[in-house]
Amino acid sequence: MISRNAKQTMQKMVVVLVASFLLYVVPALGQEPLTLQKAIEAGLLNNFSIRIQQNEAKISQNNNTPGNAGFLPSLDLTAVQNNTVANTHQEQFSGTIKDVTGAQNRNFNAGVQLNWTIFDGLQMFANKKMLSILEELGENGSRIVVEGTVSDIILTYSGMIQLQKMVQVMREAVDLSMQRKRIAEAKLTFGAGSELMLLQSTVDLNADSTQLLRQETYLNNTLVDLNRILAMDINTRWYFTDSIQLNDALVFEESLAKALQQNAQLIGARLNQALLRQEIRASQSSRYPQVGLVAGYSYSTLNSQTGFLQYNRSYGPSYGFILSCNLFNGFNVNRAVKNAKIALNNGDLETEDAELELRATLRKLFNEYQVNLQIIRMQVVNVKVAQENVDVAFEKYKLGSLDDIGLREIQNKLIDAQSQLILSQFEAKKAETEISRLSGVLFQSVN
8 A cells, every 4th residue: 555655745746736737827916918029129128238239339320420530620729827936146248247036937828729631641531431331330230139139039938938838738747647646546445456556657747747847947947038138127927928920931042132131240241341441541541641731829928027028928820731741661551551451351251251151051040940840730730649649548548448658658659749849839930030030031020
C-alpha cells in the first residue's frame, strides 16, 4: 500500500497545481489587456535605447549649420584696462632731472574684430555636405534602433503567446496524468489495480507538473523581458488576447528588391561612402590658397603721469584682406588625399560586402520561413491525429485494455506534436519579422 508520506506528498502536489492554475489561467485583478499594437506604441514612446539614439540624432541635426561648416564670419569684442603705479627717476639730455613717486599710468584698449574666410579651397562646402550626411546617419541610426526595438517587441510578444500555449499544453498533460492517478487509486481501492500502476502514474504526474512549472517560469521571465523593452515596471502583469498571425504570401524577389533599396544597414553603408568622398574633397582643399577678409574698429586711451605724453586717445576702423597659400609641407597633402581615396575604396568594398551579406541573410531566412510553414501544416494534422489517439487510448486505459507505458507513449507523442507546432509557429514569425526588418517594411509599417 502507499505510505502516509507518499499520500501527503501527492496531496501537496495537487494543492500546488490548483494554485498554479488559479495564478496563471485566471487573469489577476489589475491585469490589463495588451495588444501587439499597444506594445509597439508603448515601446516607441518609452524605450530608452530609442530615446538615447533620438538625442544623438538631434546632436547631429544641431551640428549641421553654415556656421559650423565655416561659411559665416567670426566677430570678437575685446576690452583691456591696464593700470600701473610706478616710482620713476628720469635724466634728460638737457640735464633736467625728474623724480616722480607713485606715478599712475592708465591704458584702455577696446575693439571689435571681424574675420571672414571667403575662400578656403572649397573645404567649407565639403564640411557642409559632411554635416548633412552625418545628420542623415543620425536619422538612419535612429531608424535602426527603432527597427530593432520593434522587432524585439514583436518576437517577445509572440514568445509570450506561444509560451501561454505551451503552458496550456502542459496543463492538459497534468490533467490527464491526474485522471490516470485517480483511476489507479480507484482500481487499487477495489482490488483491480496494483501499487506499481499507482506509483507509475504518480511519477508521470510529477514529471508533467515539473514541466508545467518550468514553462510558467519561462512565461514569467519573458514577461519581465517584455516590460524591460517597454521601459515599464518589470512587475507589471498583462494578459494577451492576440494570436500569432503569419504572412504566408512573402516572395523572396520582392523582399530582396525592397531590401536593396530600403535596408537601413545598407543605407548607412552608402552614406558612409558619400562621407568618405567629401573627406577627399576636404583633403584636396589644402592645395588651394585661402582668402579672408578682416575688419574692425578700435578705441584706445592713455593717461600717464610720466613719460613724453600725458594723454593720448585714438579710435577708428581698420580693414584688409588676408591671402595665404601653403607652398610645401612635406607632401602631407598628397599623403592625406591618397589615404582618403584608400578609405573610400574600403568603403566601397564594405558596401558590396553588406549587400552580399544582405542577400545571403534574406535567402537563409526565406529557407527557414518556408520550411517552418510546411512544418506547421504537417503539425496541425499531427496534433489533431495525436489528440484523437490520446482520447481513444485513454478510454482503453480506463477499460484496462491499455497499460501505463502505452498510454504514456501516446500522450508524449501528443505533447511532442503540440510543442513542434508551437515552436514552428514562433520560428516562422521570427523569420517573417526579420525579413520585414531587413526589407524596410517593418519601419514603414511603424511610420
